[in-house]
Amino acid sequence: MTRNPLAQTALGPAVLAAIEHNEPPARRLVDDDLAAAFLPAPGRWLIGATRSALLRRLVIAAMDRSGPGLWANLTCRKQFVADKLDEALDDIDTVVILGAGLDTRPYRLARRSRIPVFEVDLPVNIARKSAAVRRALGQSPRSVRLVALDFERDDVLTALAEYGYRTDYRAFFIWEGVTQYLTEPAVRATLEGLRPVAPGSRLVFTYVRRDFIDGINLYGTPALYRRTRQRRQLWHFGLQPEEVAEFLAGYGWRLIEQVGPEQLVQRYIEPTGRNLTASQIEWSGYAEKT
Template sequence: MALFRALETVRCPTSARLFGDRFARGFLRPSLRAVVGLSRLPVVGRLVPWYIDRRWPGARSSGIARTRLIDDVVREALREEIEQVVILGAGFDCRAYRIAGIERCRVFEVDHPATQAVKTARLRRLLGDLPAHVVFVPLDFARRTLDRAMDAAGFETATRTFCVWEGVTNYLSEEAVDATLRYFATTAPGSRLLF
């Protein structure tokens, strides 16, 4: 997804872009950063998405559309003064750093410890210090339940929460999905879960 978000961020004309993610390129290996750079050229800029769409039909376009939809719904939740945001399976998602106003919330990024180690190292290179409003919650869904990890991280179930669970459930066991849904059912009235 970081590649797709980076490509969308440099798409021309700018008026055609569904969103911008200035961090996405920083999560790519050098060869993919080069592809993003080349995609700014007029002909290559059309060939790169065409190749991706031929090779993996629907992956890029649905990922880009999904990103825009979720961004819009997160912004709506922020206008409704949601107090906490949880991003399950956060991966290289950078909503906590790029959506205006989200810094007023506590944002819990939940992901596998190995993925979080890579992400935090890259964020330090991109940002310097990690933002104080983000709490990293290391969790392997196959080995530990969400409730214990969130309690240890200071998550408050009595506080209105918006949870993003993007593109993760198909990789989890039925038991892990059920346990996660049961846990979020205990959050404050007005909380929302988007997946």
């Protein structure tokens, strides 16, 4: 498989979700029983090893040293997405995952709903996902469609239409862990391309703070800044929490809720009794099409 730097970033969140599944149920920040099966062989070996509580703690501690608080953010944001999807499920006609990576959500959702799900990602990630699904499940559920595109060049709705998406669908769009990897023109073009979606559609998304992207405030994570902004130039786009509502309104979306690290800790971490902090760098939001 081609070692595309952006494509490689799809592995990290899946590894975290799989490791979290090794926690006792009452301590899990996200519950994903398929994540390990979707990983390549080395990843599955690591997940097996982290059934040991000691090794699991060491892996989580190492992750937090490289990016303090990011373990909590990356796992809790998945549960935030899950909560919002569960709340909206009776009011929507389809789910669209923008930048699906190795997310197993469509396949877990298919166990309880026939709602169509469109997984959108780079061609290399779609090829990897297709192979992972065949290996883990044998075949894909009929409700799931894999759509290859490049957010920097392609129109989302045009690509989706080729796989049966209709603009009168009330859609639930998931844009998790993606926007920071795109240029600002690509983020704006994606939102502009979604203007025709039906009123009542929902958008749950994450973003990185722009003051981190610009190097103004590193929030105690200089190593993460060097890795994502200086050495590999992976992250490009950011927003400030106070400007998100106006930014979305310019494309026809009404911000319903926004959660930062304090809310993630209170909502998801404290009930487990675990001693984890969340990073200020990444925030999550939820909006409705007006």
